[in-house]
Amino acid sequence: MDKDEIKNRIEKLKTEINYYRYAYHVLDKSLISDAALDSLKKELFDLETQHLEFITLDSPTQRIGGEPLKKFKKISHETTMLSFNDAFSEDDVRDWVKRVENYLGHSIISENLSDSFYCELKIDGLAVELVYENGIFVQGSTRGDGLIGEDITQNLKTIEAIPLEILKPDEIAKNLKNLGLDFNDYVINPVHLIIRGEVFINKKEFEKINKEAKKSGGKIFANPRNMAAGSVRQLNSKITAIRKLDSFQYNIIANLGQKTHEEEHLLLKAFGFKTNSYNQSVKSLKEVFEFRNYWGNKLRRKKLPYEIDGVVIIVNNNKIFENAGVIGKAPRAAIAYKFSPKESTTIIENIKIQIGRTGVLTPVAILKPVELTGIKITHATLHNFDQIKRLELKIGDTVIVSRAGDVIPQITQVLKELRTGHEKEFKIPTHCPIDNARVVNVGAIWRCSNPKCGAKNKRSLQHFVSRTAFDIRGLGKKIIDKFLDEGLISDAADIFKIEEGDIAVLERFGEKSAQNIIREIQAHKTISLARFIYSLGILHIGEETALLLAKQYSVSSIKEFIEKYKNLSLEDLQNIRDIGPKVSQSVYKWFYDKHNIEFLKKLEKVGIIIETEKLKSLKAEKLRGKTFVLTGSLESMSRDKAKEKIRELGGDISESVSKKIDYVVAGDEPGSKYDKAKRLGVKILTASDFFKILE
8 A cells, every 4th residue: 555545544444443432432332343343453553553654643542442421420540541452463462572672772571581571361341440548449430531431439349359448457468478578568558549450240140141131121242341341330239239240450550669560460469459360470472472372272261250352461570661651542561462353354355256066156255364263364255146245345345254153254244434445346257267158147146157167177176186196185075075165266276375274264174184284285386297287187188198298398387388388389299209189189279278378377376386307317217218008906006106116217108008018017907908918919017027127
């Protein structure tokens, strides 16, 4: 994007985010998921970080929350209640560390800082502020817009986890000693104390309340966070009390002598506040990632009694933390490293047409890569053309893509307000991209008018990956069928464009099987010229004819292959030994078809490399000039392996017996070729004779 496009994108993102935030914070309406909104905010933050000249005071990145609800008394916070910027990947976290270090002018990870970071579970709840006077809880409020919150004191008093009075100094001193701290280093009887934390509801209580509400026709909450927020905003505190909310505290807004954030948590515990026992200090980014990945495990999170949506990473040293200051709405020296969401926003880069095994045309959205549930997603099926019409989808649109329940990614919504006017309408093709036959419409389905198209395409793909071609053993018939049905591939070049995430989201697949398939595909991007020619499935071109062509017209790249073979005349081809008029015509016709040339260019683009070394090694070997025919099975060697050995020693293979053949190798249960060799007087080798020659 150029400067004007970036500025326009930022303005549209600001407008859209403010619209959704106002609906959520002021009107109590959730129009899109938290994950989708986080994704939009992350995009805005990244764009503003890269283009500081476009940051304005009215940007959502410079705000904390929404306007306080009018039904509650407004309370001003003594210091701004900040929130956190988000990270969604290890690279995001590394970039955050670099930004902090660039701002401070020094490293924040060193041997002198034995515990560089403090990691906390990010509870999916509602941030609150608690004020204590002479040890007594006197006021509680929501974050609000960061400067002014809502007075929810009476509701917070119903939460057992929030102490109405902090412990007495002698008890605090005893607790500090048990925690390995000297009470003389801290203020243990503060007159005025501000504590911040999180109010949440556990999973069992959430399910119980929703179940009862369903029976009585009451309000059903979408998630525990919304229920917790709705509960503390009740005008009748008895309703809040019934819902059994919980709370963790994590921040002291005062200098009581604590030098690290870890000490702050120990002080909170000593004072009688509930803190999360799973939080811990770590020495390096490696340990940060280990902490995040440990809790990122779905089964482990499932065992927690409450919901978490990530971890908070804080620079543990308080002096460094304070010196780093604030950026927009967040402390510079802390960040929320979110777990991969089930929903996110991304951009439709293109809509491609894939041809299934029955010839049905399936539109597939090519996405700007986005991570969902820990998997990088680059494709989303659109099922049929009616869905494009229903969503009013255009190429270039910003969309919400969802993977609820770990199923195939779906595009659920188009954010039309983010359109620039450069988006393109999608048009249903009139001709099949595989064989150029006319496309016909049957109800909601569009298919190739050639009834053999899908089956033929399926066979060509199976041939392409077979052992004597590209030899991609991870792609069996059933997997190819699945890829065709899900719209991941239309031709063989598409195989090399598939990503792990495209496979891992399919039913009966997983991350491990996806990794294995992709590893196998990537390991076979280099191929000999003879195998490459054979893989193309040109009519009448078997392994031996492919080898003859490769020997006669050797090339070292697909580009050279196109140039050389496209310009071969029928006469050139017929001059090659053992290639007759029928084969010549077939090769000539194949290269004359522009669709085939485009396919070769696609293979070049996806990184297929033609290897020529093996052909060069055939010269001056002991079997040079000798031609073999194999019939029957060889007990200790496969037929493919035997052919490979003959070629390595300079020999040739023929599929048919004639007087020109030097040897027929007869294994167990030889066929008609054996009988013909005897009639013609061709020398017949037993398996043991053949192996001696190879030695």
